[in-house]
Amino acid sequence: MQLSARFKNAGESLKRTGKQMRKNYAAYLFLLPKLILFTLFIAIPVVWAFLLSFQEYRIVESNTFAGIDNYMKVFESEAFREALVNTTIYTVVTVPFNVITALIAASLIHSLGKFAQNFFRAAFYLPTVTSMVIIAMVWRWMYNYEFGLFNHVIGWFGMEPINWLGQTDSALWAIIIMQMLIPFGVGIILYMASMSSISDSLYEAATIDGANAFQKWLKITIPMLTPSTVYLTLLSTIGSFQVFTQIILMTGGGPGYATETLVHLIYKTGFRDFEFGLAAAQSVVLFVIIFIISVLQYKVLNRNK
Amino acid sequence: MKKRFKVNKLITYLLLSVAAVISLLPLYWVFSTSLQLKSFQDEELERPTSYVNANPPKMYPIGISEYLEHWGKARDAEKAGDAEQEAYHREVMSTIVSDTFSGFKSLFQKNQMGMWFFNSLYIGIVVTIGILLLDSMAGYVLAKKRFPGRNLIFWLIISTMMIPSQVTLVPMFIMIRDLGLMDTHWALILPDLSMVFGVFLMRQFMLSIPDELIEAAKIDGASEWKTYWKIVLPLARPGLAALGIFTFMNVWNSFLWPIIVLNSAKLYTLPVGLKTLQDANLADFKLLMSGAAIAAIPMIIVFLIFQRHFVKGLTLGGVKE
Numbered sequence: 001m002q003l004s005a006r007f008k009n010a011g012e013s014l015k016r017t018g019k020q021m022r023k024n025y026a027a028y029l030f031l032l033p034k035l036i037l038f039t040l041f042i043a044i045p046v047v048w049a050f051l052l053s054f055q056e057y058r059i060v061e062s063n064t065f066a067g068i069d070n071y072m073k074v075f076e077s078e079a080f081r082e083a084l085v086n087t088t089i090y091t092v093v094t095v096p097f098n099v100i101t102a103l104i105a106a107s108l109i110h111s112l113g114k115f116a117q118n119f120f121r122a123a124f125y126l127p128t129v130t131s132m133v134i135i136a137m138v139w140r141w142m143y144n145y146e147f148g149l150f151n152h153v154i155g156w157f158g159m160e161p162i163n164w165l166g167q168t169d170s171a172l173w174a175i176i177i178m179q180m181l182i183p184f185g186v187g188i189i190l191y192m193a194s195m196s197s198i199s200d201s202l203y204e205a206a207t208i209d210g211a212n213a214f215q216k217w218l219k220i221t222i223p224m225l226t227p228s229t230v231y232l233t234l235l236s237t238i239g240s241f242q243v244f245t246q247i248i249l250m251t252g253g254g255p256g257y258a259t260e261t262l263v264h265l266i267y268k269t270g271f272r273d274f275e276f277g278l279a280a281a282q283s284v285v286l287f288v289i290i291f292i293i294s295v296l297q298y299k300v301l302n303r304n305k
Numbered sequence: 306m307k308k309r310f311k312v313n314k315l316i317t318y319l320l321l322s323v324a325a326v327i328s329l330l331p332l333y334w335v336f337s338t339s340l341q342l343k344s345f346q347d348e349e350l351e352r353p354t355s356y357v358n359a360n361p362p363k364m365y366p367i368g369i370s371e372y373l374e375h376w377g378k379a380r381d382a383e384k385a386g387d388a389e390q391e392a393y394h395r396e397v398m399s400t401i402v403s404d405t406f407s408g409f410k411s412l413f414q415k416n417q418m419g420m421w422f423f424n425s426l427y428i429g430i431v432v433t434i435g436i437l438l439l440d441s442m443a444g445y446v447l448a449k450k451r452f453p454g455r456n457l458i459f460w461l462i463i464s465t466m467m468i469p470s471q472v473t474l475v476p477m478f479i480m481i482r483d484l485g486l487m488d489t490h491w492a493l494i495l496p497d498l499s500m501v502f503g504v505f506l507m508r509q510f511m512l513s514i515p516d517e518l519i520e521a522a523k524i525d526g527a528s529e530w531k532t533y534w535k536i537v538l539p540l541a542r543p544g545l546a547a548l549g550i551f552t553f554m555n556v557w558n559s560f561l562w563p564i565i566v567l568n569s570a571k572l573y574t575l576p577v578g579l580k581t582l583q584d585a586n587l588a589d590f591k592l593l594m595s596g597a598a599i600a601a602i603p604m605i606i607v608f609l610i611f612q613r614h615f616v617k618g619l620t621l622g623g624v625k626e
Contacts, residue, residue: 024452048476
């Protein structure tokens with residue numbers, strides 16, 4: 001009795017759905033072109049990547065199921081371990097530094113007049129609109145051992161020239177320093193926008209309570225900016241784990257594995273060695289790492305709420 | 306109190322100015338090196354000298370001061386009636402000019418810089434127009450229409466934004482190869498058109514368009530397409546501007562995928578061209594920086610003109626969740 005009623009309901013709701021779909025055919029037509037592209041070039045490749053990671057890819061014969069062989073190879077390879085360590089060091093140093101300096105820079109700029117605000121915002125955002133290819137090329141030139149700008153500048157302080165990109169113990173740090181000195185333009189602009197939306201009454205109340213400017217910054221501005229901080233930290237961590245352009249243009253991952261990173265390794269495995277199964281497994285691992293870190297960061301940074 | 310306020314302001318300006326110099330120095334160095342004299346006949350050393358590879362480095366294109374110096378000497382010689390001296394200095398002046406711009410010249414004559422620039426430009430424009438159309442259509446119905454499967458489609462699209470694009474590199478490579486699109490511009494355009502960020506951005510933006518306007522158009526008997534084209538799109542203009550600029554910037558700067566699928570020099574986009582330029586001329590920094598300068602200029606101009614939209618686009622995508 002009940003069951004048949006349920007079937008009847010289900011049948012009716014299906015009919016209703018069908019009717020609504022016909023009524024709204026225009027909506028589907030509007031979505032169709034994007035959905036086709038999305039299915040072909042995002043949805044299918046994503047699923048395919050997971051399948052490939054469990055296969056041994058062969059060009060002539062058909063692929064064979066390889067179980068977790070690819071994943072075993074990923075975790076056993078020295079290159080992957082080095083890449084993971086390097087990418088992690090790079091992220092742990094640059095992300096907090098860039099987010100904090102963006103916060104400080106935005107706070108300083110925010111206190112200025114309109115003209116100065118526009119000027120500094122442009123000055124700090126300009127490197128972000130320039131391609132990383134260009135930035136990497138000029139930093140490689142500035143790091144040049146013989147004629148580079150940096151060895152000249154450190155000479156002013158009596159330091160010996162450094163073979164920045166050419167030796168194992170400095171190459172990764174050269175890449176890290178470069179990332180630290182490129183202003184986090186997106187962060188500065190977002191922080192400035194969020195700051196101007198903080199209500200003045202909060203600051204007025206704090207002034208009445210006798211708080212000084214620094215106390216207000218610490219107790220009002222920073223807590224009110226938490227959503228931006230969470231977003232920017234996630235954004236730059238995800239970006240940081242995908243570091244590639246600087247590596248291929250400045251060091252090629254070397255010397256040895258000194259500056260090998262995850263995405264550069266995926267590129268090498270897939271498109272220099274053509275080991276598609278292994279490269280797919282590496283990229284799935286990259287996805288899992290990024291996913292876990294994103295969830296953890298979101299939880300930790302939002303825990304006060 | 307007032308005095309301390311002034312000191313604070315001074316320190317703020319000082320800190321920000323130092324940071325701004327650090328921020329802009331690499332770009333300055335690109336332009337400075339691209340215009341540096343490379344094989345100039347130095348009068349004292351009496352041999353061709355490269356001021357690009359100079360130790361200590363020259364902080365500005367030395368041709369500027371050399372040119373002015375010879376210009377002054379030529380004028381003095383003219384006054385003194387020394388035609389021979391004058392001709393000599395005028396000749397040096399013209400070699401300075403041609404040496405200063407020699408990097409750019411060889412980019413266009415010996416490399417296919419003009420072609421790369423054109424490729425980047427037209428691919429950027431095609432993808433930007435396509436994205437604006439497709440994503441505003443999709444964003445419109447996802448924000449304003451109620452139909453079965455709407456939420457499913459929206460969440461499906463949004464959830465893939467979390468997946469790093471490198472995951473799809475290998476399958477996409479196989480697919481593009483099997484479709485026979487390897488080493489064509491379709492291999493860049495089609496995947497670029499399927500990016501989903503714009504759908505999300507347009508949907509968020511369209512949510513703020515009042516339903517009444519759309520209803521009114523319907524009552525007036527406007528077709529779905531007409532409502533979208535005449536009512537919705539004009540209202541979405543600020544969102545479209547922001548999305549357009551970011552799409553163009555992303556396509557213009559895109560690097561990893563193009564170096565995988567493009568092999569023929571005449572099909573390169575600027576970033577790919579720059580990489581092969583560097584691979585072939587590792588130590589010719591004047592040439593490399595000239596290429597970098599040409600690739601940098603358009604984005605700098607676009608940014609300076611549309612600064613407002615950059616800010617708008619960033620805050621649209623970021624702050625409001």
